[in-house]
């Protein structure tokens with residue numbers, strides 16, 4: 505139990521209203537105060553237990569407070585918490601070494617920072633340094649961060665607050681095989697979605713963009729999975745224009761989609777990989793990684809005060825050790841497959857679910873409605889009732905109508921089946 509009495513949800517809401525910048529957004533009409541996490545469960549101030557089906561937005565791959573992770577972090581906190589990279593410390597280089605062993609293709613050199621947004625900022629700088637170019641492409645419905653540039657690369661109006669986004673960024677339509685913007689059917693099309701990227705290069709840029717940012721599976725965009733030929737074709741197109749491919753694996757990385765990195769699924773080697781979230785085991789982390797050739801252009805001094813600090817680096821090392829030792833990427837593929845099957849069977853029984861999609865333990869259940877506002881309201885009601893029943897789901901999609909399942913990778917199939925049974929009951933109450 506927490507060391508002191510929790511102040512309770514209402515007092516938190518009051519302080520939030522009084523002292524925080526109002527943009528800090530939260531879920532639920534009647535939100536609980538979360539005070540403790542253990543394994544796949546979270547507990548609120550009244551002692552109520554919830555199955556965590558969102559993992560703090562794809563962070564807690566090992567579950568909450570994994571004992572070995574806690575031990576490694578505590579031991580490091582007692583020994584050396586912080587020094588910065590102006591002094592030599594060991595955990596940061598060991599983590600870079602371990603990452604090199606698991607990163608896709610020839611990506612093997614890393615710079616550490618503290619968040620996914622910062623990682624994407626760094627990747628953009630690196631791409632500019634290497635190519636001498638300054639224009640970028642990104643997907644509509646993609647999300648790459650909260651900072652000025654990260655937000656400008658983001659193609660979701662919900663998260664695009666800035667009225668004056670950074671110039672030189674062209675947003676292109678991602679593939680969407682369920683509702684193809686070009687009216688095509690999967691398996692019978694000519695990949696008009698890849699042609700659209702070429703058109704964007706030729707008409708929206710100077711013809712020489714530095715890089716294209718992609719999420720291998722769009723997370724906040726509503727768990728959108730591309731067809732398997734998409735990324736190999738895109739890679740080939742970008743090569744023709746000397747444009748780098750930046751894979752934002754902040755959300756998809758580290759077993760979430762059933763592979764260590766989602767891009768592995770299509771055998772596509774990105775030039776730069778950005779990451780964060782799960783690697784820190786709950787401590788703040790971000791990184792961008794690249795090949796020897798591209799890294800060679802970034803020689804002027806770079807520093808991040810907290811990037812790769814000993815505590816986060818030790819957490820990252822222990823996290824990677826456990827993830828691989830326990831085969832959690834393969835587990836994500838297997839357990840996620842069971843969850844998806846069960847959700848698809850549920851979708852056949854109801855008109856409320858219009859699509860089920862995803863890879864591994866990154867699954868979206870799209871909620872239908874007579875219009876988009878109705879679907880979003882319906883999704884909120886489901887989320888609230890699932891929370892009341894003890895299940896914390898996520899919510900994504902441009903219409904905010906995709907129930908999002910990203911539980912810790914250690915979740916048991918039975919726990920997920922019970923969650924879907926509960927969802928089935930909740931859908932009947934709508």
Ligand SMILES: Cc1ncc(COP(=O)(O)O)c(C=O)c1O
Pocket residue numbers: 561618619620621622624647648649650719723724752753754755756780781
């Ligand atoms: C794909 C992706 N990129 C970048 C970010 C930004 O990461 P952070 O919130 O750590 O800055 C997120 C956050 O959800 C994300 O999902």
